[in-house]
Amino acid sequence: MSLRLKLLEILPKLVKLGLCKFNDLLKEFPDATSRSALLVLYDSKGNKLAFWIGFEGSSPKVVEVDLKNPPRATNEISMHIDTFIKILKGRLDFRTAYLYDLIDIESHDGLPSSYHLLLWSAFFDKVADLLKK
């Protein structure tokens, strides 16, 4: 099954997230607008799908990008598509996934990777809250 087809499994959740503006999160993290990330999802066959997540002004933006020529991002987070789906379905905690090496984070801005990890954790906490509603 292709990565895109796999993502359809959680399409309603992705649509729900797309409709959110994350304003509450921005209140907690005023510096988030200067940050961007590459989210790389892969499968067991080595196929990859990448998204750039960042801000245009104060509005969050998510676009699919070509990994051969990726736009600049302050950090890169990669995980197996199944891990991503489990997290969004609420079956796996994001931090647990990181602690058990299911998620990899690379920093591109000089800050430690764990700094980004802690911010990503806060982001996924918010995502989990939004999806529960």
Add this chain to the structure above:
Amino acid sequence: MIPVLVTSGKGGVGKSTVSINLALALIDKGFKVSLLDADLMDPVQHLLFNVNKETVREYGKMLTPINVSLGGYRLEFMGLGPFIPRGVGVALNYEKTVDFLTTLLKHVKWSGDFLVVDCPPSAIDVNKKLFDELRNRARAVVVGEPHIFAFEDNLRMLDMLKFHDIDVRAVVLNKVGLFQEDISKMIEEEYSKLGYKIIRIPWDPALQTGFKPELFKELAEAVVA
């Protein structure tokens, strides 16, 4: 801000108890105190403050420490404990551990006069890296129980601290009264021969879950001096 490393060559000797009580005793002396739980694999300090499932907060590309209170004392706190789910193994390799320590040490907006650091146990690579970062800047307290194994392990820790030019202010003999008295005395003499100031903390079951900063007044004085 002066970092104060609370270390030991052996695990389970009471570093966390000494750390929190030292922090409170320093507050009693009028200082503003920050506390870092750097024992990333087995964090416990957050349980004392009842902080769980915290969300990090960031300001000016620095993380903001958690303001906690304990029996009327107020201090800043940070560690990995509040940010990880309860009961999950912290399977961090060396690189990830050092990366976390870097975040907690350098990218948190600490504002205390003293930063009490509850270190991981043993003279291991992670502590070596931590001592390297704080070479010539930090003061240290070495905690040990008065028995042979803890003494042998602490000799290794004391050597590592000396090698990294960390100023050891005192050796805390913890849980005095719980172990054989003649061995306790012998170990105390051995530390004294090495020239370290000894501070004896009596065995007190109340310290397992509570705090008694009055017992750590002398230690706070040794750290400040």
